[in-house]
Amino acid sequence: MCGFAGFFLFDDPPGREAALRLVRTMARTLAHRGPDEEGVFAEEDGHFALGFRRLAVIDPSPAGSQPMVSACGRFVLAFNGEIYDHAELRAELAAAGHVFRGHSDTEALLETLARHGPEEGLARASGMFALALWDRRERRLVLARDRFGKKPLYSARLGDALVFASELRALLRHPLLRPARDPEALALYLRFGYVPGPRTILDGVRRLEPGHLLVAEADGSFRLHRWFDLVAEVRRARAEPLDPRSGEATEALHALLLDATRRRLVADVPVGLFLSGGIDSSLVAACAAGAGAELPAFTIAFAHAAHDESAHAARVAKALGLCHHVRPCGERELLELVADLPEVFDEPFADASALPTLLLCRFARGRVVVALSGDGGDELFGGYTRYADTLRLHRRLRYLPRRVRRLAAGTLSLLDTDLLRALGERLPALARLKPDERARKLREVLGASPEWLMRAIVSHHHDPRALYRLGREPEDPRWAGELGGIVPDLPAWLQLLDQLQWLPDDILVKVDRTSMSCGLEVRSPLLDERIVLLSWRLAPDAGGTPGAKEPLRRVLFRLLPAELFARPKQGFSPPVHTWLRGPLRDLCEELFAPASLREAGPFDPARVRRLWREHLEGWVDRRFELWNLLCYVLWYRRWCRAARAPEEMAA
Template identity: 45%
Template sequence: MCGLAGLLRPRNDLDQEHLCALAASMGEALHHRGPDDGGVWADPQAGIALAHRRLSILDLSPLGHQPMASTDGRYVIAYNGEVYNFAELREQLLGLGHGFRGHSDTEVLLAAVSQWGVEAAIARCNGMFAIALWDRERAELWLARDRVGKKPLYYGWAGDTLVFGSELKALWRHPQFDNGVDRDALALLLRYDYVPSPYCIHADTWKLAPGALLRLDAAAIARGPGAHDPARDQQRYWNAAERMRAAIADPFDGDIDAAEDRLDELLREAVGLRMVADVPVGVFLSGGTDSSVVTSLMQALSAKPVQTFTIGFEGSHHDEAPLALEVARHLGTAHTELYVSGGDALAVVPRLPAMFDEPFADASQVPTALVCKLARDLVTVALSGDGGDELFFGYKRYERALRNLSLLHRVPAPLRRWLAGRAQDHGEASRAGGFAAFAAEMGARGIGDVYRNRIVRWRFPQAAVPGAQLPPTLYDLAEPLDGRGTAADAMMLADYSVYLPDDLLCKVDRASMAVGLEARAPLLDTQVAEFAWSLPLHYKRGDDGGSKHLLKRVLRRYLPDAMVDRGKRGFGAPVSQWLRGDLREWAEALLAPDRLRAQGYFDADLVHGLWRAFVDGEKRWHTHLWNVLMFQAWHEHWRAQRDRAGDALIRATSGEGGL
């Protein structure tokens, strides 16, 4: 696992030394993602520079060094991730006459691009990756991201220069990157706790969407950000909605026993591919279904006890550590658990803005950071159970949304319209239950609207961010699957396409990479996902209305029933308790009305009113307040880092050519 950064100038006036210095500084901002090695490549004539930080996983020798050039010299790549089927591709390419100096997947990826072209080569890759590839022959920059969005890639304009990188902190290192806050993106943060792709908290800056390719040349850069439309210019080589529709149209035709056999086979292959590494590999184990499945399969495929890691919380009623310990003992893993106090968890909070350099408000980021730090002491790669909920009907909110949809259909249309009109009058009170919440449901056009009402934080974030408009996401579609499949399929598609990459996978990527740990998610293997989409709902939901029915059948092959039939506990943090306790002084300072008015991002009276109501115990507004606080803490960190980096780089590059 690594980090990449770079820039492309439409009219370059920097010599080799200064272009490399600029790229190197951007790359150094990502040192935590790749502490083992770093490299820079630049072509002043073309105005392109690539930087790379390496966390050595495959081919630990210098032959895996990046940026790496193809054998024919046409392509240069900076690449973050793993191509799990690289051995298979390598055999194919050997048969076509290609030779290899080492055994890194980077070298295989370059040979694949030389043989089949960029788009066809990426389509053959099974993996998690973010790629920056320069085509010297055509003077084109390609950016690519894996199908589900495991690995991040940001890009945007710094003056007239395109800058890109694995994290925003790399873009901040460019002296001309002073892009302010995008108010529309801030409204999205309040609504979802994160900023969905392709949007970004900064103006004139975007995320590359999962499964997308972007091709740019100097002429495209020269036209500037005003001419760029991510919806038009980002081309999908793989689209989850299209693949789900295809799977629904060609459903699995076996019985549930055959489905169980096939899922076990696919998961064994997916886990096996992700155990390949030249460094120690472990697994996060919570004791829940998803992580227990991954751990069970790892242990079945391993000749020695696998390393398992669990965080426990002192005094918590939702502590999963005892469940994980039971599973570990039954499977015979080498188990490591660490019980942390509230003070240990709170010590992470000040570090969150540096870890998540785009504001991010999923409070489970705190325990995730703790378990990643624990694992890094013993392994360099850790497998996770991410994806099981979105593929196998794992969330209780799916059941609640289906129930609400059924109730909605029983209310006459004129009454629904009247009630929906009253919801706006109640503002955020419609998020807190009672009549206002019921009225808000009545405006739903379909399952998409019903489900969105279940997951949003702020129902009307535009009221809190003056001047903001809400950009559209998949959650804004009345029918995310255009009426294909079931309502449950539509909800799982929306979560797979938005919540999974921009919340869950973002959280794990930043928390793991902050300590130089690579996280892999076998349940998100493309073959597993497309197989899950081909299954009838009752294979996942079960006749009794339970969740992850088929996945639990597979788990019963490895664990006794008592360890399988346990309720979902989640992986959260007691935010309400924190804000009323040890974090109160910190929160009050960040939410001070005078401070909010001076910054000008929020309606100070509205936000402060929610804070006072929360402190007085009138409403449980902690989730609304937490995403405001995460923005406030991020904003403070960003300006400090940006000012420091800008001053340093202006001094470092203020020679011949200038900036």
Template identity: 45%
Template sequence: MCGITGILQTQHAARSADLTAIGTMTARLRHRGPDADGFWSDRDAGIAFGHRRLAIIDLSDAGRQPMLSGSGRFVITFNGEIYNYKSLRGELEREGKQFVGNSDTEVLLGLIERWGLEKALQRSNGMFALAVWDRRTRILHLARDRMGKKPLYIARTPHALVFASELKAIAAFPDFHQEIDSGAVAEFLTRGWLPEDQCIWRGVFKLPPGTILSVRAADLAVSRDAAALRENARSWWSLSDVARAGRGMLAPADDRQLVSQASQLLEAAVADRMVADVPVGLFLSGGIDSSTVVALMQAQSSRPVRTYTIGFGERAFDETDNAAAVARHLGTSHTELRVTPAEARAVIPELPTVWDEPFADESQIPTLLLSRLARREVTVALSGDGGDECFAGYSRHVLCARLAPLLNSSQPIRTMAASGVALLGRGMRESVVEALHLPGWLQRMTHSDRINRLANLIGSEDVAGMYRRSTQLTELQLTQAHPGGDSDSIPPLDDLLSEFIVRDMLGYLPSDILVKLDRASMATSLEARCPLLDHRVVEFSWSLPNSAKVRHGQGKWLLRQVLGRYLPQHLFERPKQGFDVPIGAWLKGPLRSWASDLLSESRLRNQHLLDAARVQDCWLQHLSGRRDFSRALWAVLMLQSWLDTLVACETSPLAGAMEPAQ
């Protein structure tokens, strides 16, 4: 696991000036690779690569990067892991290929020489972002893994293409001008994260998951902006195609056979991710996903697996007891840390520099603390991320199954139903609600603002609107700009649950869940691996009938059956808790002064980014207890903290960044 950087100059750029910036850019990523740095450049070609190394496989100098292929034709800077590199290496050795070291990077270069980049990636099972320079054709190839586990930002400046694992490295390039995209700000405040097709800075884009971008210096004269470059990316693996193919050829609905297939597939995915030349552990929450992963790890390990859990003083947000019970049953070497609310809040000032872009998933706090805990003893940690997306674990997935007949009905019927549900949210007494004999889950919703969101979801015009309303932080427009709509590239599928899941996998997963995990872990120089997002598991999940995902009013039915082979049900059958912190209560208490300062009306008006009056109204309603706007307010506060970090950084010019929206 590493950090990568690179520069490709236009044909007429000064060959000596900007290439020297590769050193400063790479230094900004030291946390991603504290073990070594490396550089390679060709001034005649106007190309430079940088690399920060976190040594995981082959700790010797033979694994250092940037690395040249055996023939000398290709140069690579690589961030990630190829889990099946040993079998691929054996295949190449049988054809006569000789290797210098034992790294997966050298194997990948051998595959590229043998089959070309696209086929090499298709044969590889891994997580990665990489750059390959072809010295013969003078073409730069940039690529990203199937699910978007590893980040790759690309910027188009007047005289170069610049890329890096994180934005802080791109900001170190002298020709890069930082200008905030007001549309991205609006989208962020709606979702709490920025989707894959948007970046907080104009002129920067994220290479889409499962794609390759090939660029010559001459191409930069034609593709003069980031949008034009992004359009040239081509797919080498497509989640949309996988989803369509899976729904078109569903596996037989034989429960015993499905459980057996899932078990074998998950065992293999976990085993692949246990391979390392450094200590390996696991993030254990005690929930179904992480418990399944650790059960499969321990079953294949000759010694107790190292597991880590973080807990909080607020019992409603503490999972340490659940995790400890799972660890005891499986016999892991378990470490837990209970942090005080003050200790948890102490990391808040660090969040903008860890995530670079505004990011407002409040579970970023425990994820960062958990990564620090694990890094004391291990260099690699497995996580249970991906289980909710593959096996339908979110409440919105269960809601789709429960309300499918209504949500699939005509617009007039849904409009009438939405009006009825909205009536419940306008202050009906608890006794009246109970007299209607509503299901317990719906009765609970009437006691919170979620009932209003449910009404809006039911009344949505289409599936895209339903999904957006089920995931957005608020329907209030808090900015002077408008957020964008959902991507037109999302494939239409044959049922509502699948439509929601494919949107999760294309948007929420790479842009929130994986961003949270990557930045939090790499900030502590820890590699995080996700066996439940092995592409074979993802492809298998799309072939499952919905009954294998949601059954008896619960999600993740199939995953529960696999886990039941290792744990008694009482250790994992409980309400989904999530990995959250009590932001709402903190904002009314110990964070109130900090938040009041960041949300002051004069400050907001001077920035010309937000609707100051509306933000203030949300803040006052939250403080009074009339409404819970904690998630929307947390997004505003993370934006404000991020802006403060920019202002405090002398190397970050803000000229034009906060001009009034047009």
């Protein structure tokens, strides 16, 4: 696992030495991703340069160093990630007569790309990756990301240059890039708590989407191409349904889980695993033990019993014979990490679960360089309660004609306070809200389509323009029913939405940044592409139960006693609502001061003060809105304060 940065100049190259100086400066901002080694490459006239920071995991010798030049001398590769089928790729190339210099997965990938071309070569590779492939003969650059977006890659067209990097911080070291914010991206952030791709918070900077490659030619032309189409693959998988309750399905999933885990155990450095005691991490741990691996397991023990799963994790570790390392964690330790968030995430990010994830990664890094995780289980097998919540709401509302629902939504604002209070008593989820908030929520529910119901459930700020008038949310066809023709049943539709947005832009960003901030590589067996596609053959309309993760349970109960998991899904979300009223109150008072809000947004100070007052007085739980703003203002102060964005100047 590593990081890279580079640029491709279409005119007026600066010469090799100047190019090397600049690309080395960019790459050194990524030293946390690759603490073991630095490498640079530049063409003689400096029109192309590539810098690399290495975390040596497979073949730590100089034979695995990057940027790596192909045996034929035509191609140069910088690659961040791991190729799990590199042994198979190597065997195929060796059978064709290729002689390898070392045993790194980088060399196997590079020679596969050189032999088969970018698209076919990527299709043969199983793994997590972002890469830059430079064709010296054709003066052509190919940037590519893996199928599901496990590894990041950003790019920007700056005049006659294309610059690219693993993180935004490296792009910011290029003299042509200034941190001007994208108002539409900020509006999206306010809604979701992260910026959905391909946008980024910086104007003109784009995140290459999962399964895509970008080809840049010497004449300055570009071609964006989807080399892996998840939606098309889902359509094909669902054409061959498999009953998830059948022995055939359980056997197939079990075999894939074992093989995916076995592949991810290959490393020339110490490997461990995260263990929460839940279904996903326990299944990965059991598969690793089944493959004969004796791995250390790492768990965080939280002070509050309601959030602590360490006792469950200990029972799983004992059953599997794992060496179990537990890190006690008090509230104060998590609070101290809040100040680190804008450094770890160089783009606004408001998923509070990043705090315990960061603590866990730092704990594990003290003993291992690679850790296996259970990420992906909820998204693939319906583990989130929001799927069932949305389905239940939709089923209740669909008996009302759409015209009646729209009419009811339009007249709610005319109802008096007593009637709204009565409605709240009949709908407990609304009982805590003030009357005007209650009316707004009811209007959203009555007037919403299924995908918009879930959008309302996952939103932080339900009306970003009321807070930030400079940004209007762009339309996204995925949230407007586009996927309905592909997966017409609602639970699967919602899961596909999550796999296209929530998974790559929140979950995998969180895992990548928290782990790589301390030089730890995290591998996710459940996100093996073969398991992802099998999960769609086992979709809910084929007999599954939304939210039950039944196929995973059936495999798990082959490996561990079922009584270890006879409890509701727990998870951990930091008590942000109490922090805001307590230990974070002084910080919030500073960040939410009118002058601070006008500078960072500009945001409407009166609206923010209202949200803040309602939360402090206990009228409404505003944790999501306020944590979202807190993370954004902290990010702004770290990355943008020195350069005022153009929209601020206009305002």
